[in-house]
Amino acid sequence: MFDVSKIRAQFPILSREINRHPLVYLDNASTTQKPQSVIDAMNDFYTTHNANIHRGIYTLSEEATEMYEGSRHAVAEWIGARSEEIVFTKNATEAINLFVQSWGDTHVGPGDEVLVTELEHHANLVPWQELCRRKSAHLKVVPIREDGTISCKDVEVFLTPRVKVLAITGMSNVLGTITPLKEIIASAHRNGTVVIVDGAQLLAHTAVSVVSLDCDALVFSFHKLFGPTGVGVLYAKKEILAAMPPVVYGGDMIEVVEQYRAHYREAPWRFEAGTPNISGVAGVIPAIEFIKKISRDGSHEYCSSLSAYARAALESIDGVKIFGPLDASLSGPIISFSFAGIHPHDIATIFDAEGIAVRSGAHCAHPLMRKLGVLATTRISLQCYNTREEIDRVCSALEKARVLLAK
Amino acid sequence: MDVFSEEILYHYKHPQCSAPLISPTYEATGENVSCGDMVSVTLSCDHDTVHDVGIVVSGCAISTAFGSLVALAVKGRTREEVLSWDDAHILSLVDGEVSPARKNCAFLAFRALRKALLK
Ligand SMILES: Cc1ncc(COP(=O)(O)O)c(C=O)c1O
Numbered sequence: 183m184f185d186v187s188k189i190r191a192q193f194p195i196l197s198r199e200i201n202r203h204p205l206v207y208l209d210n211a212s213t214t215q216k217p218q219s220v221i222d223a224m225n226d227f228y229t230t231h232n233a234n235i236h237r238g239i240y241t242l243s244e245e246a247t248e249m250y251e252g253s254r255h256a257v258a259e260w261i262g263a264r265s266e267e268i269v270f271t272k273n274a275t276e277a278i279n280l281f282v283q284s285w286g287d288t289h290v291g292p293g294d295e296v297l298v299t300e301l302e303h304h305a306n307l308v309p310w311q312e313l314c315r316r317k318s319a320h321l322k323v324v325p326i327r328e329d330g331t332i333s334c335k336d337v338e339v340f341l342t343p344r345v346k347v348l349a350i351t352g353m354s355n356v357l358g359t360i361t362p363l364k365e366i367i368a369s370a371h372r373n374g375t376v377v378i379v380d381g382a383q384l385l386a387h388t389a390v391s392v393v394s395l396d397c398d399a400l401v402f403s404f405h406k407l408f409g410p411t412g413v414g415v416l417y418a419k420k421e422i423l424a425a426m427p428p429v430v431y432g433g434d435m436i437e438v439v440e441q442y443r444a445h446y447r448e449a450p451w452r453f454e455a456g457t458p459n460i461s462g463v464a465g466v467i468p469a470i471e472f473i474k475k476i477s478r479d480g481s482h483e484y485c486s487s488l489s490a491y492a493r494a495a496l497e498s499i500d501g502v503k504i505f506g507p508l509d510a511s512l513s514g515p516i517i518s519f520s521f522a523g524i525h526p527h528d529i530a531t532i533f534d535a536e537g538i539a540v541r542s543g544a545h546c547a548h549p550l551m552r553k554l555g556v557l558a559t560t561r562i563s564l565q566c567y568n569t570r571e572e573i574d575r576v577c578s579a580l581e582k583a584r585v586l587l588a589k
Numbered sequence: 590m591d592v593f594s595e596e597i598l599y600h601y602k603h604p605q606c607s608a609p610l611i612s613p614t615y616e617a618t619g620e621n622v623s624c625g626d627m628v629s630v631t632l633s634c635d636h637d638t639v640h641d642v643g644i645v646v647s648g649c650a651i652s653t654a655f656g657s658l659v660a661l662a663v664k665g666r667t668r669e670e671v672l673s674w675d676d677a678h679i680l681s682l683v684d685g686e687v688s689p690a691r692k693n694c695a696f697l698a699f700r701a702l703r704k705a706l707l708k
Contacts, residue, residue, distance in 0.1 A: 525649035527624060528593075531691065535592045543624050557625030586593060587650055589602055 184480040190567045192217040192472075203537025206572040211355050211383060211516050211563030212541055213405045219468040220409055227464035234457055236434055246460060253466040254450070257415055260470050261400070262391035267423060269416040269450040270458055274382040275305040277401035277416035278349070280453060281378055282309040284426040285399075285418075286347070289376070292318040295344040297375070299324040299332055300553055301354040301361070304546040306380040310349055320344075326553065330357040330506035330513075334365040341373040348377045352384030356545045356561065357506030358489075358516035360384070367396055376422070382406055386565070387485060387514045389477060398422050409469030410462040416453070423449035430455040481566040488564050489515035492573045499580055501588075505554050515564035518545070521580055524587045526560040532583045538576060593650055594685050601650040606660035609643040615708055619701030621693055626652050630701045637668045644698050651687065651694035658682040659698045668706050674699070 190196050193215045198205045207215060227249070233242035235250045251265070258265045271277040286309075290296060296310050300323055314321045322345070324337050337348070348370045353360050367377045378399035381390060385402045392400055399418040405411040418426070428435055428446055432455040437445040446452040473481075490510050496502045501522035507513040521529060526542035533540050541561045544551045551557060562576065593601070613631035620627045626648030633641045642663055646656035662682055663671050679699045680687055687695045 525626075527649045527691070527694065528651070531592050531688070551625070586598065587601070 184476075184484045184566075186484070186567065186569055189476065189481075192219070193567055194218060194221070196567060200537040200539070201535050206536075206538040206568075206575055208562040208564065208568065208572070208576070209539050209541045210386070210565040210568075211406070211561065213411065214386065214408050214565055215567070216410070216465075217408055217468070217472050219472060220465040223464045223468045224410060224461050227461045231464075232461075235460055236451075250458070250460055250463050253463045256467045256470050258417075260474070261385075261417060262393040263417050264420065266448070266450055267417055267420055269418070269423070269453045270463060271401075271414040271416055271453075272412055272459065273405070273414035274380065274401045274403040275414070277414045278305055278378070278380065279309045280416055280429060281399055281401070281418065281426075282313050283429045284453070285376075285422065286310075286313045287316070288425070288427060290314075290317050290319050290346050293344065294319040294346045295322050295340075295342065296320070297322045297324065297337070297340050297345050297348040297350075299337075299350050299361070300326045300550055301330075301332065301351050301357070301359055302349070302547070302550075303351065303355050303380065303382065304548070305382075306349050306351060307549070319346075323549075326359070326550075329508055330354070330359050332359070332361050334362050334369055337366050338369055341370060341375060343373070345370075345373065345375045348375050349380065350377065351380040351382075352390070353387065353514045353516070354506070354547075354550075355383050355516065355563075356518050356547050356550055356559070358383075358513035358518075358563075359507055360388075360512055360514060363395055363397070371396070378418075383514060383516065387482060389482075392417055392419075404462070404466055404469055407469055408472050410459075410465040412459040413462040413466060420449075423453075426453075428452045428455070432456050476566050484566060485515045485564055486510070488568060488570065488573070489513075489517065491570055492517055492562065492564065492576075495573050495577050496580075499577060501584065502580070505556075505559060516561065517563070518559040518561045520556060520559055522584055522588045524583055526558040528587055529560045529580070529583050532586065533576070533579050536575065536579045536582070538572075538579055540576075594683060596683050597650060597654040600654035600657035604644075604646065604653055604657040604660075606642050606664070607645055607657065609645055610641055613643075615705040617701045617705035617708065619697055619704065621648070621652070621697050623693070624649070626694065626697055628652070628656060628698050628701045630698065630705050632663075632702070632705055634668060639663045639666055639668070639671065644702070646698060648697065649694055651691050652697040655679070655682070655695045656698035659702060663702065672703065672706055 235247040379397045381402040404413040435455040530542035610631040614634040615632040631643040644656040644660040646653045
């Protein structure tokens with residue numbers, strides 16, 4: 183059974199007061215809060231196991247290495263991959279950049295096309311812009327429909343033989359839009375196009391299996407998944423990783439080093455030069471365990487129903503305009519809106535005075551904002567520890583904003 | 590609630606000198622790229638003294654209010670005087686604090702004004 187009070191009790195930060203009000207944290211698409219188990223694991227690493235990995239022939243280093251490689255294994259198992267297909271990075275952004283600089287630079291050439299969608303976060307747009315500039319390739323963009331969705335047909339229109347790669351989000355961080363990945367990936371593959379999925383938002387709300395999706399690569403960040411900051415993942419199919427040259431060179435990624443040249447380890451280690459975020463990776467297993475547990479207890483259904491409640495509550499307020507899919511089943515619990523001509527930053531400031539944390543701004547998606555015809559929106563993004571009472575507090579804070587600022 | 594002072598609210602709802610000048614001596618635009626807020630500044634000067642100003646802000650309460658406050662503050666001042674102002678001086682145009690996350694909003698109009706005067 184899903185018991186929100188039991189979940190909340192695991193997050194120490196949720197008992198904080200902000201400006202003399204209990205904290206209402208609704209910026210989960212930026213980063214989630216951390217359960218005690220994740221905090222304890224990182225603390226425990228530094229307190230009892232700290233050493234560098236893959237180096238020392240002594241107990242501590244062996245423990246650290248075991249923990250690090252065990253975490254890689256847990257990530258692989260969680261998304262249905264093999265351990266050697268999991269590269270640890272600093273975040274999703276770095277994972278995309280790694281893929282672009284390694285796979286992209288060796289597989290995309292002059293006149294080729296790279297396909298993205300209008301929903302993309304800057305992290306899944308700007309690296310591709312740069313690649314296309316370097317390689318004299320063309321960047322093509324699949325537009326969204328009026329309601330912020332993208333269908334498989336919309337993508338197919340762009341699938342010419344020149345399209346080498348499609349980079350697409352699984353869930354928009356602005357509108358919550360869920361893309362029909364499985365269908366799109368199958369279609370792209372029939373066209374011989376490689377697909378990399380930005381799973382930064384998707385994995386927080388859906389169980390993902392790379393086997394069933396059949397994506398060629400997938401990126402995400404653990405800090406959006408109840409884990410620590412500084413740990414991201416690039417998953418790529420074994421044969422894809424095998425054809426990727428390293429892009430960062432140095433210690434730990436080498437097999438043999440002669441004075442004038444070196445031989446590199448195989449994937450994934452060849453992509454992890456230097457000392458990684460070991461203490462952060464210590465938080466990965468508890469984060470995955472937490473997600474597995476709450477999913478079994480019905481967290482996804484809980485978040486969907488909370489999201490439907492939030493949408494209905496916001497829509498009933500005069501002056502609120504919600505952007506994105508009207509059909510809640512096409513979207514995750516991420517809601518962007520405008521209100522009564524009041525600037526989103528002013529709404530966020532008024533909310534903060536009430537202890538409510540929301541994101542206001544362009545959400546690292548300037549082209550999408552332009553398409554929506556706004557400079558910024560206010561966004562609430564929900565997680566398993568949020569409640570209906572918190573949504574009600576948002577609604578009364580909006581009424582305060584109206585009284586104070588509506589002209 | 591003291592998020593926005595009475596003074597800020599007044600200037601937000603009734604921005605002063607907020608019509609653009611027809612034939613300005615100096616002009617400039619500015620933008621806060623992080624939020625997209627925009628300002629356009631027009632100034633007319635006589636022997637280096639600002640005698641009229643128009644500051645048009647398309648933005649939040651803080652940037653709009655500070656556009657108005659800055660406009661009133663520069664009228665009758667010399668170019669040199671205005672250029673000698675620093676950020677602290679701008680923040681001191683109102684009583685009370687501007688939170689760190691909102692300081693850029695407060696500086697939007699002033700930055701464009703400096704740019705205009707330095708042209
Ligand atoms: C859809 C999407 N992609 C990529 C990212 C980048 O994640 P990170 O900042 O952890 O690299 C984000 C984070 O906001 C996101 O929402």
